[in-house]
Amino acid sequence: MPDKPQTPPLARKIPLLPLRELIVFPHEVVPLFVGREKSINALEEAMATDRAILLCAQKKAKVNDPRPEGIHNFGTIGSIIQLLRLPDGTVKVLVEGKSRARIGRYIDHDKYFLVEAELLEPAPVSAEDEAEISALMRSVQQTFENYVKLNKRVPPELAVSVQSIDNPSRMADTIAAHVNFKLTAKQELLETESIRARLEKLYELMQNEIEILQVEKKIRTRVKKQMEKNQKEYYLNEQMQAIQKELGSQDEFKNEIAELEERVRRRKMSAEATDRLKKELRKLKMMSPMSAEATVVRNYIDTVLALPWDERTVEKLDIAEAEGILDADHYGLDKPKERIVEYLAVRSLVPKLKGPILCLVGPPGVGKTSLAKSVARATNRKFVRVSLGGVRDEAEIRGHRRTYIGAMPGKIIQGLRKAGSNNPVFLLDEIDKISMDFRGDPSAAMLEVLDPEQNSAFVDHFLDLDYDLSDVLFLCTANSLHSIPLPLQDRMEIIELSGYTDEEKQKIARQYLIPKQLEANGMQNAEIVFTDQAVRELIHHYTKEAGVRSLERAVSSVVRKLAREYVKDGKKKKSFKVDLRLVQRLLGAQKYRYNSADASDQIGMTNGLAVTIFGGDLLPAEVTLTAGKGKVTLTGKLGEVMQESAQAAVTYVRSRSPSLGLEPDFHEHVDFHVHFPEGAVPKDGPSAGVTIVTSLVSALLRVPVRKDVAMTGEINLRGRVLPIGGLKDKVLAAFRGEMKTVICPRDNEKDLADVPKHVLKALDIKLADTIDDVLRWALVPLPEDHPNVALRKFLAGVDVTSPVDWREVNRYLEERRRKDREAHESGVH
Incomplete structure (x- = not known):
């Protein structure tokens, strides 16, 4: 039979209560806490009339003051059972859902939402659909029963009460209210008017929830089993350990002590070490085997027994073979090779020789570390390398006292233990990189290690025993000598390695x-x-x-x-x-270039010589004069010593002004700017003194400096040229830069023996006693008609104290330039 025609739904005015994250179904009793002013007004209006209120969910729960478009159109008309005002201003209300409703329109109202709602009564079930609806109800009831069994949060009594409901609409609403569906799914169920469609959707949603609950149950069961298994294993392991401890730990500990006693008895050590270990073993016997102190004592005994007290390698003393190995491994390095061969020669003559302390000082990459390996191979000794770069704790050298947790010996004792020999070649690498802080000064701790008079009784804090280091051949490496403390330098034999040519x-x-x-x-x-x-x-x-x-x-x-x-x-x-x-x-493109001679003689520019981490290099010094009052500006990333050299140079030029043809007060009219190019490279040292003086004199007198002359030397205020270091590298830099003349202090004449002969042959080496010598060799000779008579005679070797006006020199130079220009234009050369 077809359904009977339905009467249009009834419409009524009713106050609206928007709900956050909650959907109320018909026949459901729900407690609500209401705090918003509009919502409280709506409840008061409902209480004043027939207690009916429309309950609709907000689309977005976080919105505090929703608009009509932010509220779902479908809701439930509820009846207020109880209303209670709380002290904080909120209202607790108990509401029972009665029937579905749809909002027709919103009626303007200031205090609360007032709507015109249409009641949606469920359509009666036709005879044709009755059987299908009954089957659906039975399936839904059975599915809900299965859901209740899986979900412990739903009381089992609810499944029984659902079985007794014979109204399909009420049953669907009751189940939907108690199953943990998403809000969107619940809203769809509320908006579904057809009973058949609502039951079908409810059945599908519950089946999905049951599948999820079954998977969760499997996971929980698996995790629980794993936890029980782990707990069981842990418990059995603990029991096993306790049983073993009770049965055999004491016997095992006794066996270990007996083994240590036997090792001490057989080990060849110093009498002091043997007595100390016997005392430690007596203490160990009285301790509990599981105590922390017993572990410390056992560790100490093992460390002392592991040291090479009497183990040594048989040293090779074949000088010819050692020379062959050193020459095969390294080209050049004649001085260190010669010193090592000397040691072997003396060692073959003197049975007990205190090991020398050699310190190889030179730039990176010249073969200092690899030379130490070659020495070990040539002498048939074990090789130990300890890097001291960045070491700032004294305990790294002397070891930690046993009172500290995790105490261990210092790097010296650890290295010997690793070598397994008491006469190895011991390389202390980068000894100039040792630093210090609040934990002590490691370089001071090295004094005892590197003193041949003291290291026969070296005491490590961890061992607290005398250990003989006199047979160890110590080699140290460093990049620079000035960063090694003087007391430490005094204990070492310094061998300087210059850069390779x-x-x-x-x-x-x-x-x-x-x-x-x-x-x-x-x-x-x-x-x-x-x-x-x-x-x-x-x-x-x-x-x-x-x-x-x-x-x-x-x-x-x-x-x-x-x-x-x-x-x-x-x-x-x-x-x-x-x-x-x-x-x-x-x-690809060339990465580096070495400074070389300029194309022409320049005024105020002199080629100096310097030693950098890259070896020797030309170091041009430029001086420019400007109108001023005698201010001296120094640029080029200069160190303090180099700045002092520049100040001394200016003072010397002022003291010699009459002999150079300068007015006595010339410095009151000009400012001096001394600049060294390549400002990114730090520069320091006194050896640029003669270079700065030459550039200053050239700039003041407007006389060019020869482009093919390079120079080095320190000056004092009386004009003496003092000796400098690194002459070999500097002369090689001049040779590489295609210089013809090198001016250096006379006191450095002995250092020329280290310079290769073909380099000396290609250069004219000038040995200067005073700055006057330097100026006479470096400045371009003046023509006979030059107005600075004093300078002409000075360059010729005669001192004349008759100053010349610099303006006259400028007029002379302008005239010379004009004549040269006219000759060039007329084609006359």
């Missing part, structure tokens, strides 16, 4: 670096030939260093790129000729 680098590259990199990169089967020009290009324009470390990296880079081509070509091309063009193609 270009010729030495070329031979090192051919004999060592290229074969090594060919083998390291798998190219030993290919025929690769480096031309001399290619090696010079790598040395001059792709590396800038005193050693050969960067040169090795550059060679490796070339070989790797050739390896790529070799593999890409299918290993067909067997030979490669590495020339200048190929190096530039493989490595």
Whole structure:
């Protein structure tokens, strides 16, 4: 039978209460806490009339003052059962849902939401649909029963009460109110008017919830089983350990003590060490085996027993073989090799010789660390290396006292334990990088280690025993000498290693670096030939260093790129000729350049010489004069010593002003700006004194400095040229920069013996006693008609104290320039 025609739903005016995150179904009793003013007004209006109020959910729960478009159109008309005002101003209300309703329109009202709502009564079930509805009800009831069994939060009594409901609409609403659906799903159920459609949707939603609950139950069961298993294993392990402890720990501890006693009895140690270990063993017997103190004592005994008290390697004393090994491993380095061979010669004559303390000082990459390895190989000693860079705790050297947790011996004792020999070659690397802080001064702790008179009874704080270091051959390395404390320097024999010359680098590259990199990169089967020009290009324009470390990296880079081509070509091309063009193609643009002579003689610009971390280099000094009152400006990242040299230079020039043809008060009219280019490189030291004086005199007298002259030397206020250091590197820099003359202090004449002979042959070395000598050799000779008669005679070796007006010199220079210009324009040369 078709459904009977429905009467249109009734419409009525009713106050609206918006709900946050809550949907109320018909026949559901819900307590609400209301705090918003409009909502409270709506409740008061309902209480004043028939207690009916429309309950609709907000679309967004966080909105505090919703608009009509932010509220769902479908809701439930509820009846207020009880209303209670709380002290904080909120209202607690108990509401029972009665029937569905749909908002028709909102009626303007200031105090609360007033709407015209249409009641939605469920349509009666037709006879045709009755059987299907009954089947759906039965399925939904059974599914809800299964849901209640899985979800412990729903009381089981609810499933029984649902079974007794015979109204399909009421049953659907009751279940929907108690199942944990999402708010959107609940709202859809509330808005579904058809009973059949509502039951179908409810059945589908409950099936999904049941599947989720079943998965959660499986996970909970699996986790619980795993936890129970872990707890069981932990409990059994603890029981097992307790049983073992009760049964056998004491016997095991006794066996361990017996073993230690046997080791002490057999071990060859000093009498002091043997007595100390026997005392420690007696203490250990009276301790509990599980106590922390017992662990400390056992660790101490193990450390003392592990030290090489009587173990030593048989030393080779074959001088010829040692020389061969040192020459095979390193090119050059004659002084350190000679000193090591001297030690071996004396060692062969004197059975008990205190080990020397050699300190190799030189720039990075010259072979200091690898030389120590070669010494160990040549003497058949074990090799130990300890890096001291950044060590700032005294306990790193002397060890920690046993009162501290985690105490251990210092680096010296640890190194000897690692070597397993009491006469190794012990390398103390980067000894100039030791720093100090509140934990002590490690360099002071090194005094005992490196003193041949004291280190036969070295005491480590952890051991608290005398240990003999006199048979150890200590080698130290450092990059600079000035950062090593003087007391420490006094205990060492300093051997300075200068940077390699270009010729030495070329031979090192051919004999060592290229074969090594060919083998390291798998190219030993290919025929690769480096031309001399290619090696010079790598040395001059792709590396800038005193050693050969960067040169090795550059060679490796070339070989790797050739390896790529070799593999890409299918290993067909067997030979490669590495020339200048190929190096530039493989490595790209040149990275470095060395300073060289200018194209012409310049006024106020002098070529100085300096030693940097990259070796020797030209250090130009520029001076410019401006109108002023005698202010001296120094730029170029200069250190304090270099700034003092500049001040001394200005003072000396002022004292010699009459002999140079300058007015006595010339400094009151000009400002001096002394500048050293390459400002990113720090510069310090007194050896630029003669360079600054020469530039100052040249700028003041308007006389050029010879472009092919380089100089070095410290000055004092009386004009004496004092000796400097690093002469070999400086002369090599002048040779590399294509200088013709090098001016250096006479007191440095002895240092010229270290300079290669072919370099000395190519340069004119001038030995200066005074700054007058330097100026006469460095300044360009003046023509006979030059108005500065005093300067002309001074440069000729005669002192005349008759100053000349600088304006007259300027007029003379202008006249000379005019004549040169006219001669050039007329074609006369």
